[in-house]
Amino acid sequence: VAEDFGVEDIWRYDVAAALEAVHVYSLVHDDLPCMDNDILRRGKPTCHVVYGEATALLVGDSLQTLGFEWLSNTGLNAPVKSVLFRLLAHAIGINGMAGGQQLDLIFENKADVTLLQLESIHRMKTGALIEASILMGAAMSPLAQNEKDNDALRSFGRALGLAFQVMDDILDVISDTSLLGKTAGKDIAQNKATYVKLLGLEKAKFYFHDLNQEACEALQQCSRPLPRLLALQRWLLDRTF
């Protein structure tokens, strides 16, 4: 996003690294025995399998902090940093990622989750951080500081985030462990609420394409072409892992 908006600032790498640290924190904790109890991630044994549960807990805790620490160590000007902090913290806390994860726990094994509930869980659990990543890139660029672009990017992020999760649900069913780099078929085994379970495989695929279309249209509302974001969206469309 930053590069599409002409941000050549070297700090964009630090901001990206901060986002990755926070994302990895969520994976390490998500794989813990008390959560998904997963032994495979990115094709390798999970953190707690290799280093033990206590260390994995601290690794996740530290990675969250590291994300904020890296943001705070950038040489960006203070008002921009302040916006980045707010966007990140809001995206991953009780109203975002962690809150969505808790809702996910609550709805596990419940038969009566509605499509609307599932959508709001996933917007929080997965979508919020993707949306924030996009808005954080825009926040670094003076060119993106207009309402219209910000709205368009927000819509793009929301649609893309949800599309990502729908595809994740689809891949859990149709792909296999070696391609995914994580254990396939876990959602069904854990009786999780997923789009495939709720809509069936075919309708879930249609929904995925609708969301991608929505993302694509949102991107076209921006005041300038954003080739990297378009490429990201295309990649998502083709992803099989």
Next chain:
Amino acid sequence: VAEDFGVEDIWRYDVAAALEAVHVYSLVHDDLPCMDNDILRRGKPTCHVVYGEATALLVGDSLQTLGFEWLSNTGLNAPVKSVLFRLLAHAIGINGMAGGQQLDLIFENKADVTLLQLESIHRMKTGALIEASILMGAAMSPLAQNEKDNDALRSFGRALGLAFQVMDDILDVISDTSLLGKTAGKDIAQNKATYVKLLGLEKAKFYFHDLNQEACEALQQCSRPLPRLLALQRWLLDRTF
């Protein structure tokens, strides 16, 4: 600290709340079965006992985020916020609280920990957040923006933080569960490296008093009297829980 330096800003409560959220995050995770496996905290059943392990994990995760979120939501000016973020993130990450906790794990059951090693573990595990709390209060006040006061407050924080931990080790041995509000005698049961184990009870008490003296002297180096900090230190001297 903020009040001692004449900060009447209402945001000081938000900053204090952010610090408390982060502190409580550390307690909730510390009590988890994979860490200290404690069932009692502040005289009540611990979070995972009441709500289960997965939720307690998310509660801790969210409280850390909430600390950063509350900081980011304050109306303080951006450069001050930026300093607060840096101080907090640095204090609780791999070079502070979480790193100290990991060292603590590594040294558990090891007979050969030296006093110097123990001190550096505790400076990270407990001291760093106490030190940061004090420096964050000062960072909110234009009156405290001189090198001498900052150095004095840093020394005060370091000595106080360590004194707190030494007393914690002492109380684990001499106090009882009902007074502590957490399980007494856990350190010995878990074969943890403590000051009492290393120095013996009497020498640990002397060390505590030395550190308190050091804190007291540091405070006197400040350019103005700081009655609230002095009261905090006196309270620590008398604490039996």
